[in-house]
Amino acid sequence: xxxxLAVDDSxxxxxxxxxTLKGAGFTVVEAGDGQQALDAAKRTKVDLVLTxxxxxxxxxxxxxxxxRALPTYKFTPMLMLTTESAAHKKAEGKAAGAxxxxxxxxxxxxxxxxIKKVLG
Amino acid sequence: xxxxxxxxxxxxYEESFEGLEIMESGLLNLDVGAADSELVNDIFRAxxxxxxxxxxFGLGEVAxxxxxxxxxxxxxxxxxxxxxxxxxxxxxxxxxxLREMLTASRxxxxxxxxxxxxxxxxxxxxxxxxxxxKSEATTGSSGGQSTSSGWRILFKPFPHLFxxxxxxxRIFRELGELGELTVEASTDxxxxxxxxxPEESYLAWTLTLRGSADRxxxxxxxxxxxxDCELEITPLEGEAVAGPQPIPAAESxxxxxxxxxxxxxxxxxxxxxxxxxxxxxxxxxxxxSIRVGIEKVDAVxxxxxxxxxxxxxxxxxxEDFEMEKLQKLRDGLAQLExxxxxxxxxxxxxxxxxxxxxxxxxxxxxxxxxxQLGKEIELRMTGEGTELDKTVIExxxxxxxxxxxxxxxxxxxxxxxxxxxxxxxxxxxxRLNAYHKGGNIVIEVIDDGRGMDAERLFRKAVERGLVxxxxxxxxxxxxDLIFMPGxxxxxxxxxxxxxxxxxxxxxxxxxxxxxxxxxQSELGKGSTFSVRLPLTLAILDGQTVSVGDELYIVPLVxxxxxxxxxxxxxxxxxxxxxxxxxxxxxxxIIRLSQIFGAESKVASLTEGLIVVVEGDGRHVGLFVDxxxxxxxxxxxxxxxxxxKIDGISGATILGDGSVALILDIxxxxxxxxxxxxxxxx
Numbered sequence: 001x002x003x004x005l006a007v008d009d010s011x012x013x014x015x016x017x018x019x020t021l022k023g024a025g026f027t028v029v030e031a032g033d034g035q036q037a038l039d040a041a042k043r044t045k046v047d048l049v050l051t052x053x054x055x056x057x058x059x060x061x062x063x064x065x066x067x068r069a070l071p072t073y074k075f076t077p078m079l080m081l082t083t084e085s086a087a088h089k090k091a092e093g094k095a096a097g098a099x100x101x102x103x104x105x106x107x108x109x110x111x112x113x114x115i116k117k118v119l120g
Numbered sequence: 121x122x123x124x125x126x127x128x129x130x131x132x133y134e135e136s137f138e139g140l141e142i143m144e145s146g147l148l149n150l151d152v153g154a155a156d157s158e159l160v161n162d163i164f165r166a167x168x169x170x171x172x173x174x175x176x177f178g179l180g181e182v183a184x185x186x187x188x189x190x191x192x193x194x195x196x197x198x199x200x201x202x203x204x205x206x207x208x209x210x211x212x213x214x215x216x217x218l219r220e221m222l223t224a225s226r227x228x229x230x231x232x233x234x235x236x237x238x239x240x241x242x243x244x245x246x247x248x249x250x251x252x253x254k255s256e257a258t259t260g261s262s263g264g265q266s267t268s269s270g271w272r273i274l275f276k277p278f279p280h281l282f283x284x285x286x287x288x289x290r291i292f293r294e295l296g297e298l299g300e301l302t303v304e305a306s307t308d309x310x311x312x313x314x315x316x317x318p319e320e321s322y323l324a325w326t327l328t329l330r331g332s333a334d335r336x337x338x339x340x341x342x343x344x345x346x347x348d349c350e351l352e353i354t355p356l357e358g359e360a361v362a363g364p365q366p367i368p369a370a371e372s373x374x375x376x377x378x379x380x381x382x383x384x385x386x387x388x389x390x391x392x393x394x395x396x397x398x399x400x401x402x403x404x405x406x407x408x409s410i411r412v413g414i415e416k417v418d419a420v421x422x423x424x425x426x427x428x429x430x431x432x433x434x435x436x437x438x439e440d441f442e443m444e445k446l447q448k449l450r451d452g453l454a455q456l457e458x459x460x461x462x463x464x465x466x467x468x469x470x471x472x473x474x475x476x477x478x479x480x481x482x483x484x485x486x487x488x489x490x491x492q493l494g495k496e497i498e499l500r501m502t503g504e505g506t507e508l509d510k511t512v513i514e515x516x517x518x519x520x521x522x523x524x525x526x527x528x529x530x531x532x533x534x535x536x537x538x539x540x541x542x543x544x545x546x547x548x549x550x551r552l553n554a555y556h557k558g559g560n561i562v563i564e565v566i567d568d569g570r571g572m573d574a575e576r577l578f579r580k581a582v583e584r585g586l587v588x589x590x591x592x593x594x595x596x597x598x599x600d601l602i603f604m605p606g607x608x609x610x611x612x613x614x615x616x617x618x619x620x621x622x623x624x625x626x627x628x629x630x631x632x633x634x635x636x637x638x639x640q641s642e643l644g645k646g647s648t649f650s651v652r653l654p655l656t657l658a659i660l661d662g663q664t665v666s667v668g669d670e671l672y673i674v675p676l677v678x679x680x681x682x683x684x685x686x687x688x689x690x691x692x693x694x695x696x697x698x699x700x701x702x703x704x705x706x707x708x709i710i711r712l713s714q715i716f717g718a719e720s721k722v723a724s725l726t727e728g729l730i731v732v733v734e735g736d737g738r739h740v741g742l743f744v745d746x747x748x749x750x751x752x753x754x755x756x757x758x759x760x761x762x763x764k765i766d767g768i769s770g771a772t773i774l775g776d777g778s779v780a781l782i783l784d785i786x787x788x789x790x791x792x793x794x795x796x797x798x799x800x801x
Contacts, residue, residue, distance in 0.1 A: 010169045012132035016125065016176065054165050068283065074319070077285035083172060091347070099285030100344030105175035105183075117290055 002047035020108035034058025049078040068097035139166035188243040270356040276324035299331020476504035503554035531567035572641035599639040664748040671780040735785035
């Protein structure tokens, strides 16, 4: 089953996402900010990146930009977790190379459904 | 699959309370007019996380409330609004309210809706007043809610589509779920083979979707790629909808995707969740948890690793031991001792938290109190990273709050004029300082205010009958009087410090932690309260003393000195037992053998030793047979294992397996006073 990199500075969100995805049979790598995520992605090849946007140290958009620049992650799906109010962040994320976004708050079933769709 | 969200709530609460701390200290550090954008972003991010989490975990009211705070902070962050004192105060109140909401939610108590609604209204008013034009587009977007018997979709991705991680096949699959889909590819855009870049997208598709799906549903499928393609969606047979309507890229907004993942029905879910998990969770909250830095855990694992190595070495040595291996055995045991000590230290360290857990509340308190008192006061803190035991941290908070209140209220001069007149800067300074000193932590509360007037204090103490008018006291002894019950020097009992809890309680609380508090003060210059605490309550630095066959541990912190008395120093006082002269004073002698009924091997005072100890601000001499070693002992509770005994604070197991009782010095002094009073005149 696919490996997913779940990035969020909020431990509770990370726990929830990780629990949900593991429950759906995915392997999950967790990271608390963009820099940690970047390091983790370099160590372990992941099949999909799910990242929060506003994080300390390195934000989600920079993370996506950095990952996209790596040959390994040229075509990897990368989804942002955003809130409805942050419409401009979506455009910014897309410009950085994001595949799409998932709007917070989301329900776990729909998160799994979306990820399964993306991974095909 | 349904996920029970309540299992993440505990983490959510913990991180939210941390977030509130960040918001609060950030707000207090914000400079009105010229806000540090990094700081505003930190505050925003904390609010944003709380909002996201509360919405996800079904705390609708919290989410709605935080949303308003977040919106306001977002405007500050973007520079659409300036940071004003009013906004800072409003946000601080909102932080308080949010804290109460989270506390109530966690305890599953009803929210105080009146206050919440009031603050929400204030936030909304602030947002409305002089609000920047909302740039957020209305949700729902292109308005094509109408349906037709189907849609014709022209989809021509830009070459870079794959590099966004998107795959046309996913889109087709999703469309296929909406109805009957026919896909027709156009290869017109394909370059000659030698120019073909396999990483780019060259194809275009005409898709025919038959079914009852409405336009929004179709657009939703393309939401992620609408900026990465040419897209035209037209109704089949031209029914019901006017003309072709390409999605304007500029209007792309959340509305479409907002439906992709629907919002949960917050309130109902929450109620359901609470019913199910309520009791479990409350139990969890009370049990208390600590976050331990990974490096501390790693250190313990390292130590255990070394311990295992030492153990296996010793066990190999023991299998066929011969006398010539004695030196090896000794080395091994020495190593074991070192391992054990280091392991103990490292495990203790896991319970240690930085004092910033206590200090972090003071900026806010000083801010609020100085406004209330009409004084200008600056708080400076140093040594916030100094660590001490979690239990000590929890118990020292109230006494420290009281000391800081006291410095603000009584220490700093009431008016700027009074300060300036004595050549001081107009803004009063209260400093909090923490540092380690010889196995203790010292926390100082220092103000540059009026200082304490020893003469005036002495007169008050005499008026209140606390001391004899003839008593000769040093300034330090006089300052100590403020810790006596029933002593209050403030002319008026103020709202700030005079809350029925006096300095006597402060000292009692500090002493119950095995600590001491001292005052240094200079009239007109300011005062320093130094609180000295043991780093942990589980381990004590003790002096082992013997009385007959019994061993007792005297806490090292309470020992002033140990002396051998000579005949001339001893005084017999009627009804009061014996005293001895010490530094110009007469101290009562407490015979441990009498109090604990142990049989002393030495009868005469001149043969044994006197340990001068201090407790409750008084010195006494403990008469013991002999002094043995000093060592760290692990405190075992008497109450938990037997019952409380006056004069004993606990017990410990010594290296040879024997039990020694740990003396409670203030308790011993009380006992000896009672015995003295009971003696017939």
